[in-house]
Amino acid sequence: MPGRNFLFIPGPTNVPQRVRNAFALEQEDMRAVDFPKFTLPLFEDLKTIFQTRTGRVFIFPSSGTGGWEAAVSNTLSPGDKVLMSHFGHFSWLWVDLCQRHNLDVQALEVDWGEGVPVDKYAEILKADRKKEIKAVFVCQNETATGVTSDVAAVRKALDMANHPALLFVDGVSSVASIDFRMDEWGVDLCVSGSQKGFMLPTGLGIVCVSQKALEARKGAKLPRTYFSFDDMMTANDNGFFPYTPNTLFLRALRESVNMLLEEGLENVFARHKRMATAVRKAVAAWGLKLVAKSEKWYSDTVSAIYTPDGIDGNEVARHAYKFYDLALSVSLGKIAGKAFRIGHLGDLNELMILTPIAGAEMAMKDKGVKVELGSGVAAAQEYLRSTAKQVRGN
Numbered sequence: 346m347p348g349r350n351f352l353f354i355p356g357p358t359n360v361p362q363r364v365r366n367a368f369a370l371e372q373e374d375m376r377a378v379d380f381p382k383f384t385l386p387l388f389e390d391l392k393t394i395f396q397t398r399t400g401r402v403f404i405f406p407s408s409g410t411g412g413w414e415a416a417v418s419n420t421l422s423p424g425d426k427v428l429m430s431h432f433g434h435f436s437w438l439w440v441d442l443c444q445r446h447n448l449d450v451q452a453l454e455v456d457w458g459e460g461v462p463v464d465k466y467a468e469i470l471k472a473d474r475k476k477e478i479k480a481v482f483v484c485q486n487e488t489a490t491g492v493t494s495d496v497a498a499v500r501k502a503l504d505m506a507n508h509p510a511l512l513f514v515d516g517v518s519s520v521a522s523i524d525f526r527m528d529e530w531g532v533d534l535c536v537s538g539s540q541k542g543f544m545l546p547t548g549l550g551i552v553c554v555s556q557k558a559l560e561a562r563k564g565a566k567l568p569r570t571y572f573s574f575d576d577m578m579t580a581n582d583n584g585f586f587p588y589t590p591n592t593l594f595l596r597a598l599r600e601s602v603n604m605l606l607e608e609g610l611e612n613v614f615a616r617h618k619r620m621a622t623a624v625r626k627a628v629a630a631w632g633l634k635l636v637a638k639s640e641k642w643y644s645d646t647v648s649a650i651y652t653p654d655g656i657d658g659n660e661v662a663r664h665a666y667k668f669y670d671l672a673l674s675v676s677l678g679k680i681a682g683k684a685f686r687i688g689h690l691g692d693l694n695e696l697m698i699l700t701p702i703a704g705a706e707m708a709m710k711d712k713g714v715k716v717e718l719g720s721g722v723a724a725a726q727e728y729l730r731s732t733a734k735q736v737r738g739n
């Protein structure tokens with residue numbers, strides 16, 4: 346069929362033309378004398394994205410999962426106690442990674458639709474008088490359920506317990522889309538990836554590390570080679586890499602960081618909130634429910650939407666793809682088939698976000714959901730209209 350396929354999954358996201366153009370370059374010498382003139386400012390600007398002055402950023406040629414492995418293997422030792430929680434596919438995968446690294450994992454099981462149980466974390470940290478817990482983990486945005494957790498509150502729980510554990514954050518589907526503050530929240534390791542808020546294809550693990558976490562690497566006994574912070578630091582300090590970097594990816598990352606900084610982080614976050622709100626208005630108009638149980642958990646980058654009993658959400662997504670060239674996202678794990686997801690992060694504006702709403706309505710109706718065509722679209726349109734002046738000026 347002519348026309349385009351519309352991508353509204355929570356990663357990979359739409360790659361803007363400016364970023365695509367940046368890929369259309371020749372290969373270059375990654376040991377050239379002027380290469381650091383390109384890389385060193387890029388590392389600096391990435392710090393701005395993570396809102397840190399004192400931390401440093403590593404770029405690994407991997408996906409976000411490689412970033413997890415880098416964060417864990419550089420700072421912890423086999424048998425170390427870590428406190429985690431899982432409430433969706435991605436927070437569970439991180440638990441699994443830690444278990445496979447032979448950490449002593451305490452993983453709290455939380456209902457899907459909720460996020461990090463801060464009160465329970467606070468209790469456990471307070472009770473840990475011997476300070477045996479070495480790290481506390483937060484999945485800031487659980488992409489499987491569309492749930493955002495409160496990282497700042499976990500910092501507070503650590504401080505209240507006067508606990509020295511490292512604070513790890515999975516920011517793969519939140520950094521550069523939802524507010525994330527490395528320094529202010531005292532985060533020690535934040536993991537992100539290229540294919541979500543950074544609006545690039547999959548292929549980079551981007552990890553921000555505090556000085557405290559860098560210090561922790563000296564005693565950390567888990568093995569690491571490809572993901573070694575030490576090797577990276579030695580080379581990165583001079584603007585180079587310990588092995589062949591994907592220079593085209595770095596050039597494209599430069600362009601996406603330019604776009605984010607030109608728009609301004611505050612505006613990027615506000616735009617995501619607005620796009621997300623438009624989707625939530627549509628969901629309410631359809632009379633459907635989000636997987637996220639209440640407003641405090643709502644994610645501004647992805648919405649998981651329950652379909653009515655007896656209607657398979659994954660069938661809705663597959664149908665939208667087949668009949669309307671619209672890629673919605675299927676539901677995973679415990680809620681597989683009970684919901685579908687709309688990704689609303691990255692390079693998006695008002696009319697773009699109406700597309701998955703319109704397409705989902707058609708697909709749902711085809712699949713037997715009692716939804717009035719145009720109801721969600723109209724609700725989103727009303728909201729977007731009513732907030733346009735504020736955002737776009739007079």
Ligand SMILES: *Cc1c(COP(=O)(O)O)cnc(C)c1O
Pocket residue numbers: 356408409410411435484486487488515516517518538547
């Ligand atoms: C996408 C995602 C990951 C996994 O990243 P990959 O790039 O697929 O390895 C991890 N955590 C969250 C929250 C994600 O959304």
